[in-house]
Amino acid sequence: MEKPSAAPEILLNSGHKMPTLALGTSTYPMPPPHQLTSILIDAIAAGYRHFDTAASYGTEEAVGQAVAAAVKRGLIGNRKEVFVTSKLSMKDTHRDLVLPALKETLGKLGMDCVDLYLVHWPIRIKQSADPYKLREEDMLEFDVKGVWEGMEECCRLGLAKSIGVSNFTCAKLSNLLDFASIPPAVEMNVGWQQEKLLEYCKKKRIHICAWSPLAANGAIWGSLAVMDSPILKEIAAARNKTIAQVALRWIHEQGGSPVVKSFNKERMTQNLQIFDWELTTDELCKIQKVPQARGYRGERFVFPEGQYKSLEQLWDGEI
Numbered sequence: 030m031e032k033p034s035a036a037p038e039i040l041l042n043s044g045h046k047m048p049t050l051a052l053g054t055s056t057y058p059m060p061p062p063h064q065l066t067s068i069l070i071d072a073i074a075a076g077y078r079h080f081d082t083a084a085s086y087g088t089e090e091a092v093g094q095a096v097a098a099a100v101k102r103g104l105i106g107n108r109k110e111v112f113v114t115s116k117l118s119m120k121d122t123h124r125d126l127v128l129p130a131l132k133e134t135l136g137k138l139g140m141d142c143v144d145l146y147l148v149h150w151p152i153r154i155k156q157s158a159d160p161y162k163l164r165e166e167d168m169l170e171f172d173v174k175g176v177w178e179g180m181e182e183c184c185r186l187g188l189a190k191s192i193g194v195s196n197f198t199c200a201k202l203s204n205l206l207d208f209a210s211i212p213p214a215v216e217m218n219v220g221w222q223q224e225k226l227l228e229y230c231k232k233k234r235i236h237i238c239a240w241s242p243l244a245a246n247g248a249i250w251g252s253l254a255v256m257d258s259p260i261l262k263e264i265a266a267a268r269n270k271t272i273a274q275v276a277l278r279w280i281h282e283q284g285g286s287p288v289v290k291s292f293n294k295e296r297m298t299q300n301l302q303i304f305d306w307e308l309t310t311d312e313l314c315k316i317q318k319v320p321q322a323r324g325y326r327g328e329r330f331v332f333p334e335g336q337y338k339s340l341e342q343l344w345d346g347e348i
């Protein structure tokens with residue numbers, strides 16, 4: 030079936046193809062379920078073919094329902110025309126919990142496999158913990174080897190076509206690469222360009238999906254570093270593009286795939302229109318000068334007696 034204005038696809042190291050721009054589905058506050066499903070159907074109609082969800086977002090059911098409705102309405106021919114990424118919750122990062130967690134995700138999606146399954150954070154918390162009000166006693170030891178065995182089992186069973194990680198640093202990736210080759214998803218935007226990680230991942234043939242590509246546009250977990258950047262404003266005005274388009278195009282030109290959230294029809298369409306023009310060398314040089322700071326630092330995961338005793342340790346100095 031013809032795709033309205035589809036993002037190009039790239040080949041992951043797993044041999045599977047992935048559309049290079051995804052629609053993010055995490056937000057706060059979340060619209061009611063029926064409204065969310067309808068927003069996601071609009072996104073499919075606008076041309077989105079990659080959706081980013083997670084066990085912890087509460088959006089898996091809506092993604093599944095939107096895909097099913099889009100097939101019924103003839104917007105797409107079948108479920109396989111859409112690439113679905115979901116993520117393992119911090120509560121389930123244990124060897125024996127990975128497979129049951131993915132089965133629960135698949136039940137919510139109403140699908141027999143996900144296209145990409147990611148370890149959401151290199152962190153493990155108790156099942157009873159509130160992830161947004163973590164206490165020291167909620168934190169458990171994260172065993173990357175055991176978790177990765179569980180992830181590989183999901184892959185072998187055909188329940189996840191590709192597997193990867195999210196929020197891992199070069200050091201954590203390097204440790205993990207002793208076991209497998211993987212496509213990770215990490216934060217990256219003009220205000221946090223991740224040069225070191227980008228370089229490392231290129232060498233290891235790992236593809237980067239960039240979450241919060243607009244630095245969440247000032248949400249509590251983000252900043253205005255992208256949308257208020259005078260450098261981007263100047264480039265956008267000169268090129269007759271929006272700031273968001275310049276920011277997303279920059280990620281695309283670095284070889285990454287933006288995971289951008291918009292629940293607004295006009296902005297959804299705008300964010301897809303980044304594939305038929307290029308930034309000039311001069312513009313790329315200007316963007317290199319955007320002040321750098323990690324947007325979401327994850328202070329809530331750091332405890333004096335926990336696995337991560339400082340932000341330096343959580344991010345292995347990449348902060």
Ligand SMILES: NC(=O)c1ccc[n+]([C@@H]2O[C@H](COP(=O)([O-])OP(=O)(O)OC[C@H]3O[C@@H](n4cnc5c(N)ncnc54)[C@H](OP(=O)(O)O)[C@@H]3O)[C@@H](O)[C@H]2O)c1
Pocket residue numbers: 052053054055056081082149195196214239240241242243244245246248251271273274288289290291292293296297299300
């Ligand atoms: N792996 C992880 O740990 C992780 C962490 C955070 C996020 N994520 C994923 O990444 C996705 C995106 O990140 P994010 O939601 O934090 O931030 P984002 O995509 O950088 O920014 C989203 C914000 O920007 C606005 N926006 C979108 N397009 C715009 C445009 N063209 N012009 C002006 N404003 C625009 C949205 O509002 P409207 O909706 O009103 O347009 C929303 O307020 C999430 O939804 C989630 O799926 C993953």
